Amino acid sequence: MKVGLFIPCYIDQFYPNVGIATLQLLEKYGAEVVYPLNQTCCGQPMANTGFENIGEKSIDLVVKNFHGMDFIVGPSGSCVLHLKEQLKHRSSELQNKVFELCEFLTDVVKIKAIHAEFPYKVGLHASCHGLRGLGLATPSELNIPRIDKPRSLLEKVKRIQLVELSRKDECCGFGGTFAVNEEAVSVRMGNDRIEDHLKNGVEVITATDMSCLMHLEGLIVRQKKNLKVMHIAEILNGNGIQKTDIPKKEYRK
Amino acid sequence: MISHAKNAKGFLRDQEKTTWHDATLWNARTNRDRGSQKVAEWEQLRELASQIKNNVLSQLDDYLLQFEKNAVKNGAEVYWAKDADDHNRIIGEILKKHRVNSLVKSKSILTEECHLNQYLEKQGYEVVDTDLGERIVQFAKQPPSHIVTPAIHLKKEEIGKLFHEHIGTDEGASDPQYLTEAARKHLREKFLGSEAALTGVNFAIAETGGFVVCTNEGNADMGVNIAPIQIASMGIEKIIPKAEHLGVFLRLLARSATGQSITNYTSHFHQPKPNGKLFIVMVDNGRSDLLGKADFKNSLKCIRCGACMNTCPVYKRSGGYSYGYTIPGPIGSVLAPARDLEKYANLPFASSLCGACTNVCPVKIDLHDQLYKWRQEAAKKGYISTSKKWSMQMAGWVFSHPKLYRFLGSSARLMLRISPRFMIYNSLNAWGKSRELPKAPKESFRDWYLKNKN
Amino acid sequence: MNSKEIILNKIRSNKAGKSPLPDIPDFRNASTDLIQAFENSLKVNHAVLYKVRNSGEINDFISKNYSTDKLICSLVAGIMGNFDIDQVNEPGDLKNIELAVLQGEVGVSENAAIWLSEKSMKLRALPFIIQHLILIVNESDIVENMHLAYQKIEIDADGYGVFIAGPSKTADIEQNLVIGAHGARSLTVFVIK
Numbered sequence: 087m088k089v090g091l092f093i094p095c096y097i098d099q100f101y102p103n104v105g106i107a108t109l110q111l112l113e114k115y116g117a118e119v120v121y122p123l124n125q126t127c128c129g130q131p132m133a134n135t136g137f138e139n140i141g142e143k144s145i146d147l148v149v150k151n152f153h154g155m156d157f158i159v160g161p162s163g164s165c166v167l168h169l170k171e172q173l174k175h176r177s178s179e180l181q182n183k184v185f186e187l188c189e190f191l192t193d194v195v196k197i198k199a200i201h202a203e204f205p206y207k208v209g210l211h212a213s214c215h216g217l218r219g220l221g222l223a224t225p226s227e228l229n230i231p232r233i234d235k236p237r238s239l240l241e242k243v244k245r246i247q248l249v250e251l252s253r254k255d256e257c258c259g260f261g262g263t264f265a266v267n268e269e270a271v272s273v274r275m276g277n278d279r280i281e282d283h284l285k286n287g288v289e290v291i292t293a294t295d296m297s298c299l300m301h302l303e304g305l306i307v308r309q310k311k312n313l314k315v316m317h318i319a320e321i322l323n324g325n326g327i328q329k330t331d332i333p334k335k336e337y338r339k
Numbered sequence: 340m341i342s343h344a345k346n347a348k349g350f351l352r353d354q355e356k357t358t359w360h361d362a363t364l365w366n367a368r369t370n371r372d373r374g375s376q377k378v379a380e381w382e383q384l385r386e387l388a389s390q391i392k393n394n395v396l397s398q399l400d401d402y403l404l405q406f407e408k409n410a411v412k413n414g415a416e417v418y419w420a421k422d423a424d425d426h427n428r429i430i431g432e433i434l435k436k437h438r439v440n441s442l443v444k445s446k447s448i449l450t451e452e453c454h455l456n457q458y459l460e461k462q463g464y465e466v467v468d469t470d471l472g473e474r475i476v477q478f479a480k481q482p483p484s485h486i487v488t489p490a491i492h493l494k495k496e497e498i499g500k501l502f503h504e505h506i507g508t509d510e511g512a513s514d515p516q517y518l519t520e521a522a523r524k525h526l527r528e529k530f531l532g533s534e535a536a537l538t539g540v541n542f543a544i545a546e547t548g549g550f551v552v553c554t555n556e557g558n559a560d561m562g563v564n565i566a567p568i569q570i571a572s573m574g575i576e577k578i579i580p581k582a583e584h585l586g587v588f589l590r591l592l593a594r595s596a597t598g599q600s601i602t603n604y605t606s607h608f609h610q611p612k613p614n615g616k617l618f619i620v621m622v623d624n625g626r627s628d629l630l631g632k633a634d635f636k637n638s639l640k641c642i643r644c645g646a647c648m649n650t651c652p653v654y655k656r657s658g659g660y661s662y663g664y665t666i667p668g669p670i671g672s673v674l675a676p677a678r679d680l681e682k683y684a685n686l687p688f689a690s691s692l693c694g695a696c697t698n699v700c701p702v703k704i705d706l707h708d709q710l711y712k713w714r715q716e717a718a719k720k721g722y723i724s725t726s727k728k729w730s731m732q733m734a735g736w737v738f739s740h741p742k743l744y745r746f747l748g749s750s751a752r753l754m755l756r757i758s759p760r761f762m763i764y765n766s767l768n769a770w771g772k773s774r775e776l777p778k779a780p781k782e783s784f785r786d787w788y789l790k791n792k793n
Numbered sequence: 794m795n796s797k798e799i800i801l802n803k804i805r806s807n808k809a810g811k812s813p814l815p816d817i818p819d820f821r822n823a824s825t826d827l828i829q830a831f832e833n834s835l836k837v838n839h840a841v842l843y844k845v846r847n848s849g850e851i852n853d854f855i856s857k858n859y860s861t862d863k864l865i866c867s868l869v870a871g872i873m874g875n876f877d878i879d880q881v882n883e884p885g886d887l888k889n890i891e892l893a894v895l896q897g898e899v900g901v902s903e904n905a906a907i908w909l910s911e912k913s914m915k916l917r918a919l920p921f922i923i924q925h926l927i928l929i930v931n932e933s934d935i936v937e938n939m940h941l942a943y944q945k946i947e948i949d950a951d952g953y954g955v956f957i958a959g960p961s962k963t964a965d966i967e968q969n970l971v972i973g974a975h976g977a978r979s980l981t982v983f984v985i986k
Contacts, residue, residue, distance in 0.1 A: 095738070098784045099748045100777040105784035109792075121788050124741040132731045132738075134692065134711070136718030140735035147739060218694035227372060227650060227698045229381040253365070257652045261691025263727075266769040268689060270348040273773045274357065274656050275691070304774025363968055378903075380820050393812035400804040413949070419797035471974060472965035488965060495967045515969035523975060530975070531885050547949040557921045557961040557976025564917035564953075565884040575800070582948050583817055586940035590903075600834060600904035601939075601958050604921075604976065610952030612917055623800045631807030 089117040090152045092160035092169070092184075094296070095127040101296050107323040108161040108187055114323075115195045117159075122151035130168040134262045145172045149180060157194065161187045161319050163216020163294045164262075170220075186220055187319055188294055192235045197242075202324030205245035209288035210237055210318075211279065211302070212255035213295035222294060226254045236294050236318055243321060249288050253278075260301035276305045283313060290314045292321055340682055340722070341664070343689035347657035361656055363491060367649040370598025371699065377600070378590065387587050389703035392640035395578055396630060402545040402578045403621065409548025413610045415617040423453035426622045430455065430537070430570060431462060433618055437568050439534040441465035445552065445559035446473055447539030448486050448643060449572050449622060452665045467529045469558040471522055478505045484659030486666055487596050487645035492658055526558070536562030540573035540619075541642070542588060546581045549609035550619070553592065553602040560606055569611065570618045575626050576639040588642060591701035595644040629677045634712045638673045640702040647696035647706055653689055662686060669696035673709040676716070684722035687713035748783060755779035819940040827902045827935045828984060834905035838959030839972050840980035848872055851929065851983050855892070859925075863891035868915060869929055884918035893919050897928040897957075897982070900935040901942045905958040907982070908942065911951035920957060926977035928957065932986050 089112055093105045112119050128148065129141025148169060152158050158180070160166050166186040173181035191197050216222040216236075223234035240246055259265065259275025266272075280302060283291050291313060293299050299315040306313045314327065351357050375381045395402060407417045420426035426449075434442060442464055444450065456466045456477075468477045472489035476482065478501040483489030490498065499513035506525045508518060530536075538559045543550040550571055552559045563569040579588065593599045611617035630636050648654040648668025659667035664675040664683060672690065675683035687710045696706040717723055737744050755763060756779045764771040782790075794802070832842045845851060848871035855873065859865060866887070867874030872894045881887060895914055897907035907928050914920055936942050948954055961976030972978065 102784035126744045127738040136714035137731045143739035214693040257691050257693035264691045268344045270351045307775040390815040394814045397812040421796040421799050471963045515966035519971040556963050556974035560921045561975045586943045605956040607948045607954045609949045627803035
């Protein structure tokens with residue numbers, strides 16, 4: 087199957103390792119991965135700031151770039167959700183081909199085993215747009231049967247220890263331009279998420295969205311907290327942690 | 340323009356109080372979860388409630404006329420108020436006609452919206468809010484900060500101080516049991532001496548011409564069942580078609596609000612009491628206008644349960660006053676712009692669009708979708724700052740030119756790698772105030788791809 | 794144009810779409826133990842339930858728990874009281890009653906709600922102005938949920954009716970639950986077979 091790789095702008099520029107891990111992961115499971123070279127952004131920042139029409143040009147590019155693919159897969163619930171919503175009016179054919187990475191692996195590839203090891207205590211942050219927008223997992227506030235696609239993948243990773251959080255799926259406070267426009271609230275929300283992970287013994291925070299992790303990491307590094315963030319693609323791909331990055335067992339009391 | 344961001348920043352200066360406020364609201368949310376999980380058909384009930392309310396909005400005029408006809412048959416006097424001034428004037432005239440000097444009230448957010456208390460007090464009437472939370476904020480001369488628990492932002496010591504000042508409780512006393520007992524005695528006097536009492540309306544039933552009022556304290560009934568004059572303030576959107584629909588809404592309302600299976604008292608009023616009078620004031624105040632907005636009319640389905648604000652991570656950490664509107668939180672942020680977009684254009688941005696509010700709403704209002712849509716409206720009307728607009732236009736232009744995007748991306752990363760810290764982290768960098776920027780790699784993903792895969 | 798016309802005109806020009814009313818199922822679950830569920834719901838609401846066979850047991854309870862100098866108003870045949878409500882002119886004249894004993898017409902097991910219509914209380918203030926409340930419910934009048942309750946009652950048969958689900962309460966002071974806000978400080982329910 088021909089999979090067009092959609093790489094969000096900030097992953098392309100600041101977290102290329104996430105893109106690399108995504109590509110390698112897809113190839114491991116038999117996909118012929120094609121990366122259209124003229125990608126930029128999905129347009130969400132502009133749309134969420136009220137300028138949906140400005141964001142539309144980005145969608146035009148996406149439609150052009152990904153013509154002829156069997157699937158379009160991206161390592162970001164937020165961007166994929168935005169694409170799907172915008173493509174609804176533009177091309178339902180294309181809309182049905184767009185997948186976030188985890189849902190692609192569980193629903194299309196239907197992987198049975200993951201050949202990766204990650205012997206650390208991991209907190210899974212349930213990024214909101216993937217969670218509620220794409221249905222990657224069941225939100226804690228809905229009384230419907232419980233599913234969790236990202237978690238079901240992580241559970242297949244050897245020696246991983248998934249940690250229960252006190253607030254299972256509260257927002258981290260990134261929210262795009264919200265992070266800057268409502269800086270005080272955004273920072274407080276992020277700090278509260280970090281506290282939750284720390285007090286429950288998490289060593290590595292992972293998520294389907296690098297944007298959430300970028301925001302949490304920004305706080306973690308500034309405050310010199312003993313936590314690492316890694317995109318789920320990197321864990322599933324068996325990237326492990328660099329020796330120098332292994333978090334200390336001692337936490338701030 | 341109300342700046343939620345600025346107000347929230349002020350609220351967050353007291354980090355400890357924020358922690359306490361947040362934990363209290365989170366508790367309300369977990370109680371709601373527990374209560375809703377006890378009802379196997381919970382999601383089905385939400386869908387039914389949503390469909391009933393959709394039907395109401397599609398035939399609102401018919402239902403209002405049916406309600407009026409039946410209410411009048413029951414012996415009530417029904418008034419139509421086109422706006423807040425009309426509502427206030429009608430109630431003032433009722434009090435004047437019956438030579439009443441004071442009014443006891445149970446909780447009615449509609450009367451907050453209309454600023455009824457201020458109107459009556461200016462005319463010399465004594466207005467006593469009898470819901471304990473409302474009485475507390477009345478003493479504090481503050482508006483409610485939450486539509487169900489109006490005094491949720493106040494600690495018991497602060498309440499103790501207010502009660503000492505206003506009703507003579509012991510100085511320094513803050514035990515909730517003691518304070519509640521004092522309030523009981525104080526308000527009992529007011530109930531027994533009242534000549535007129537006012538309630539809100541949780542649900543008005545078109546089929547029977549009656550209405551339902553839900554309380555835990557019993558203050559609505561203590562008011563209207565004692566005072567000869569009974570007044571009900573009702574938003575026109577509170578109508579439901581049939582008595583059987585109460586089964587759906589009452590199973591959803593209290594569980595969504597506090598997690599309890601039903602409020603302690605669910606009172607059904609149809610006729611005036613013997614030797615008494617019953618007045619119903621049906622209020623529009625912008626609701627019929629909102630009905631005409633296809634993208635936003637769903638917010639008229641609201642049954643004022645407060646579940647959305649209990650779950651909202653932003654409301655929890657910024658408090659009701661940050662919104663500057665009678666109703667805060669997600670529902671307030673979609674109702675306020677409908678009333679005055681210029682004043683409240685900032686509220687739809689007081690959200691990370693996490694979507695939890697939409698999921699807890701018992702009548703399935705598409706809250707987070709409406710927040711997004713109000714942002715588009717605000718931009719169209721020019722209520723977004725020029726600097727933001729300009730930066731978005733620049734971003735849009737860059738993102739539609741891949742070569743330019745790549746050039747700017749690698750230049751930015753180079754600058755970040757070589758610039759001294761003070762050039763990056765200063766007052767111009769809002770992100771950098773509390774967060775480190777991500778490390779700037781030498782290669783973008785595309786660079787790596789070209790080198791390794793192409 | 795008066796307000797009514799203004800409002801109706803606006804609604805007529807703004808309303809849109811057709812949205813049919815759904816059918817409401819009654820969600821009954823045959824396996825529910827109604828009395829047990831009713832008792833559990835009352836307990837959660839800080840009310841107490843006693844199962845009795847006759848009114849004698851209720852009279853025993855009252856004489857054991859309420860001294861003879863307290864005013865007791867019973868509107869249930871066979872249950873003793875010392876306050877004659879027919880002598881009352883104003884609702885305020887009920888203010889010194891310690892205990893009211895009233896007949897509940899329907900009990901709802903999912904939430905402890907007990908329906909009383911105006912005829913069961915004579916004066917609307919009675920269930921609220923007293924200090925303590927006893928409600929008597931026949932076992933055969935207990936239903937599972939609100940849908941079934943609304944099938945059983947006619948809400949406009951009387952000018953007023955109320956579901957009471959426990960003693961009055963508030964949590965408005967720092968979310969601390971306090972029983973006995975403005976209404977009854979306690980609710981005792983007797984279920985008669």
